[in-house]
Amino acid sequence: MRLATWNVNGIRARHAVVLEWLEARRPDVLCLQETKVEDDKFPALAYRALGYDVALCGQKSYNGVAILSRAPLCDVTRGLGDAVDDPQARFLAATAAGVRVMTAYVPNGEAVGSDKFVFKLAWLERLRAHLERHLRPGAAALLCGDFNVAPAELDVWEPRVFAGKLLFTLDERAALERVKAVGLVDVVRALHPGARLYTWWDYQAGAFGRDEGLRLDHVYVTPALAARAAAAEVDRATRAGKQPSDHAPVIVTFRDV
DNA sequence: ATGTCACATCTAATGTGA
Numbered sequence: 159m160r161l162a163t164w165n166v167n168g169i170r171a172r173h174a175v176v177l178e179w180l181e182a183r184r185p186d187v188l189c190l191q192e193t194k195v196e197d198d199k200f201p202a203l204a205y206r207a208l209g210y211d212v213a214l215c216g217q218k219s220y221n222g223v224a225i226l227s228r229a230p231l232c233d234v235t236r237g238l239g240d241a242v243d244d245p246q247a248r249f250l251a252a253t254a255a256g257v258r259v260m261t262a263y264v265p266n267g268e269a270v271g272s273d274k275f276v277f278k279l280a281w282l283e284r285l286r287a288h289l290e291r292h293l294r295p296g297a298a299a300l301l302c303g304d305f306n307v308a309p310a311e312l313d314v315w316e317p318r319v320f321a322g323k324l325l326f327t328l329d330e331r332a333a334l335e336r337v338k339a340v341g342l343v344d345v346v347r348a349l350h351p352g353a354r355l356y357t358w359w360d361y362q363a364g365a366f367g368r369d370e371g372l373r374l375d376h377v378y379v380t381p382a383l384a385a386r387a388a389a390a391e392v393d394r395a396t397r398a399g400k401q402p403s404d405h406a407p408v409i410v411t412f413r414d415v
Numbered sequence: 416a417t418g419t420c421a422c423a424t425c426t427a428a429t430g431t432g433a
Binding site for chain 2: 365
């Protein structure tokens with residue numbers, strides 16, 4: 159299985175780019191974040207025409223996640239399924255070819271210490287609790303998406319600039335670490351220890367040209383899947399191309415899945 | 416230095432969110 163995750167920053171604004179990319183790269187599964195559209199306005203027909211099944215969890219204007227899969231999707235669940243009354247469309251899970259695929263768009267947090275920052279930390283804890291309820295030891299499962307957290311110094315272009323800043327605070331990194339600690343492996347980092355593999359660059363100030371990026375998009379997998387991980391890449395060419403999202407696709411290949 | 420996008424709204428310039 160070849161799986162990709164991509165924060166597209168608006169599926170309608172990115173439709174032509176995503177279609178062209180899908181035709182060229184043909185991943186088995188593509189998880190999308192920040193689709194920014196209600197489900198009945200998602201351009202699902204075009205993806206179905208390319209042979210992809212489509213599962214959606216969207217809303218008007220903001221957030222929104224989707225899973226596209228060449229194998230039929232089953233057991234689709236939307237949201238974290240806890241007691242919190244939360245209208246934000248940020249989590250979707252479905253099973254594709256026997257693999258439980260979960261995708262998340264973690265809140266950005268706006269500013270350190272803000273209400274949205276507090277919500278972000280609480281959301282990560284809710285995500286951890288969801289995984290604890292649903293992940294089974296030995297299962298083939300993965301959690302991918304835009305986590306809006308750079309886990310380590312290697313994942314920010316200048317650690318001194320980012321110390322204590324949004325996306326890199328110790329609180330955010332600890333909350334993400336607790337998610338991972340349910341029993342998941344950061345498979346891109348496992349395959350590329352020591353590599354600078356940014357996935358997001360600010361649209362402003364020529365950040366991409368200067369390679370001033372952050373690694374915010376991650377693929378976490380169970381040990382069963384980690385053992386089958388053969389390759390991982392960040393598709394920087396797409397970020398460099400026309401009408402880019404500010405995030406690049408991350409692609410992971412698993413053998414015998 | 417601010418530098419950019421996407422989306423919504425009293426369809427044109429502005430606010431919100433990232």
